[in-house]
Amino acid sequence: MCELLAMSANVPTDIVFSFTGLAERGGVTGPHVDGWGITFYEGKGNRTFKDACPSSKSHIAELIKSYPIKSEIVISHIRQANRGCVSLVNTHPFSRELWGRYWTYAHNGQLTDYQATFSVSRFQPVGDTDSELAFCWILESVVNKFGEFEPENMNEVFQYISQLADEIRQLGVFNMLLSNGIDLMTYCTNNLCHITRRAPFGQATLIDTDVVIDFSQETTPNDVVTVIATRPLTNNENWVVLQPGEWKLFRKGELING
Amino acid sequence: MCELLAMSANVPTDIVFSFTGLAERGGVTGPHVDGWGITFYEGKGNRTFKDACPSSKSHIAELIKSYPIKSEIVISHIRQANRGCVSLVNTHPFSRELWGRYWTYAHNGQLTDYQATFSVSRFQPVGDTDSELAFCWILESVVNKFGEFEPENMNEVFQYISQLADEIRQLGVFNMLLSNGIDLMTYCTNNLCHITRRAPFGQATLIDTDVVIDFSQETTPNDVVTVIATRPLTNNENWVVLQPGEWKLFRKGELING
Numbered sequence: 001m002c003e004l005l006a007m008s009a010n011v012p013t014d015i016v017f018s019f020t021g022l023a024e025r026g027g028v029t030g031p032h033v034d035g036w037g038i039t040f041y042e043g044k045g046n047r048t049f050k051d052a053c054p055s056s057k058s059h060i061a062e063l064i065k066s067y068p069i070k071s072e073i074v075i076s077h078i079r080q081a082n083r084g085c086v087s088l089v090n091t092h093p094f095s096r097e098l099w100g101r102y103w104t105y106a107h108n109g110q111l112t113d114y115q116a117t118f119s120v121s122r123f124q125p126v127g128d129t130d131s132e133l134a135f136c137w138i139l140e141s142v143v144n145k146f147g148e149f150e151p152e153n154m155n156e157v158f159q160y161i162s163q164l165a166d167e168i169r170q171l172g173v174f175n176m177l178l179s180n181g182i183d184l185m186t187y188c189t190n191n192l193c194h195i196t197r198r199a200p201f202g203q204a205t206l207i208d209t210d211v212v213i214d215f216s217q218e219t220t221p222n223d224v225v226t227v228i229a230t231r232p233l234t235n236n237e238n239w240v241v242l243q244p245g246e247w248k249l250f251r252k253g254e255l256i257n258g
Numbered sequence: 259m260c261e262l263l264a265m266s267a268n269v270p271t272d273i274v275f276s277f278t279g280l281a282e283r284g285g286v287t288g289p290h291v292d293g294w295g296i297t298f299y300e301g302k303g304n305r306t307f308k309d310a311c312p313s314s315k316s317h318i319a320e321l322i323k324s325y326p327i328k329s330e331i332v333i334s335h336i337r338q339a340n341r342g343c344v345s346l347v348n349t350h351p352f353s354r355e356l357w358g359r360y361w362t363y364a365h366n367g368q369l370t371d372y373q374a375t376f377s378v379s380r381f382q383p384v385g386d387t388d389s390e391l392a393f394c395w396i397l398e399s400v401v402n403k404f405g406e407f408e409p410e411n412m413n414e415v416f417q418y419i420s421q422l423a424d425e426i427r428q429l430g431v432f433n434m435l436l437s438n439g440i441d442l443m444t445y446c447t448n449n450l451c452h453i454t455r456r457a458p459f460g461q462a463t464l465i466d467t468d469v470v471i472d473f474s475q476e477t478t479p480n481d482v483v484t485v486i487a488t489r490p491l492t493n494n495e496n497w498v499v500l501q502p503g504e505w506k507l508f509r510k511g512e513l514i515n516g
Contacts, residue, residue, distance in 0.1 A: 039423070042346045043345060043346065043347060043386065044344075044347045044384050045346030045347030045348075045349070045385065046346070046400065047306070047307070047308055047343060047346060048305070049305070049307070050305055059321070059325050060321070063317070063321050065319050067318075087300075087301060087303060088300045088301065088303030088304070088305060089300075089302045089303030090303075091303070096355055097382065097384060098384035099382060100384055101384060102384055105352060121406040121407070122380070122406065123355065124355065124357060124358035125358060126302050126303070126355060126359060126360055127302065127303065128446070148379040148380065149379070185280070198279075
């Protein structure tokens with residue numbers, strides 16, 4: 001299995017604190033040593049850093065922990081390989097352009113007997129994971145239903161994707177993060193939780209390493225920041241645990257659907 | 259205008275030496291201060307680092323110069339904005355998946371009156387540069403001609419892309435780098451040159467900063483490495499200058515077509 005981390009915020013915010021906790025799970029406090037990746041959206045642009053080595057030992061993860069990239073949406077993943085070998089091409093997050101936006105996706109879980117379901121041609125996987133193929137099938141299904149250009153009502157698109165995710169969940173464990181750079185969608189099979197931080201901000205203490213942050217020093221009173229993770233990253237805050245089959249849609253840090 | 263840099267090699271090779279020279283042109287020896295990016299292929303996988311700030315001042319460029327990522331194909335670009343604002347979304351290289359491979363592209367030059375030519379729907383630009391739109395149009399034209407799955411004869415595909423590039427060149431300056439992770443294509447309007455290094459390897463001296471490398475210490479006798487750049491990066495080697503309208507295709511460091 002793997003671990004997921006994501007953020008949706010109403011102002012460009014760095015994720016150094018949360019990523020520092022997550023990265024420990026890639027070889028120190030967790031067994032997810034088969035690569036890691038992180039995508040930062042900055043406006044419509046994004047950038048992804050990834051490595052096929054453990055996040056706890058990665059030079060590039062060191063950079064991310066020490067260099068506060070400010071972003072409105074972040075998706076991150078640390079990998080314990082089950083389907084597909086350990087390699088850069090199989091490292092999440094995966095990204096594709098659709099409707100003039102970069103869509104980014106990460107999956108925690110494992111699927112079986114999926115080849116017959118996931119027939120694709122326009123969006124083809126580059127690596128050999130069940131995860132990437134499921135992503136391609138979601139995008140292909142979305143284009144088949146909504147056409148070549150972005151529809152006005154994106155809620156309908158995400159509602160439809162939640163139905164696709166319900167189908168995928170029949171094939172195994174499917175915890176998912178998905179973003180088009182505006183909205184951030186989560187889908188839960190068994191392990192996903194979130195927390196929304198807003199004023200008055202307090203202190204938070206990481207579970208996985210000895211780090212404490214005082215968010216009131218780092219934020220303004222108008223900031224709204226939601227963090228999503230496989231398991232809670234802090235031990236003194238109230239994380240909301242998602243139920244099997246539950247999905248949620250966040251925009252600018254606020255829950256807007258699901 | 260911008261500067262391009264690329265590498266095709268028959269063994270995973272680092273590009274630290276050449277990138278160190280190029281990065282100086284992003285604010286020290288050259289005026290290209292509006293962002294930079296670099297894509298490394300590692301097998302079918304790839305990863306892109308980019309920044310909207312000058313390469314000579316970028317934390318991430320520092321990482322690239324100090325951390326030798328070994329790759330078979332590299333495409334890099336430092337930007338002096340003309341079309342499109344300075345932002346991450348407009349920073350090259352651009353990447354799209356086609357036929358189960360990541361295609362990566364960078365462009366030096368400027369086009370005019372291109373909107374009517376570049377009609378696209380399947381591959382849409384995310385940013386607002388002439389460069390990214392031309393890339394989308396190339397891929398869309400390729401799919402329209404060759405279909406949804408990779409043809410056996412890729413030479414025909416690149417031959418066709420060279421014809422598309424001839425058309426694009428009617429609209430302005432179009433120096434291009436393009437790769438699908440196996441082949442590396444170059445197309446020249448006015449500024450592109452290359453050098454192929456093989457045994458016996460010698461010393462090379464960068465033009466833009468005080469660095470000398472002895473390739474015989476860094477290579478094995480079987481290594482073949484081609485480097486492509488807008489202008490020569492070294493002052494004691496014989497770079498081959500491409501002619502207007504000329505294109506070349508490299509695989510594993512060797513010239514195979516064009």
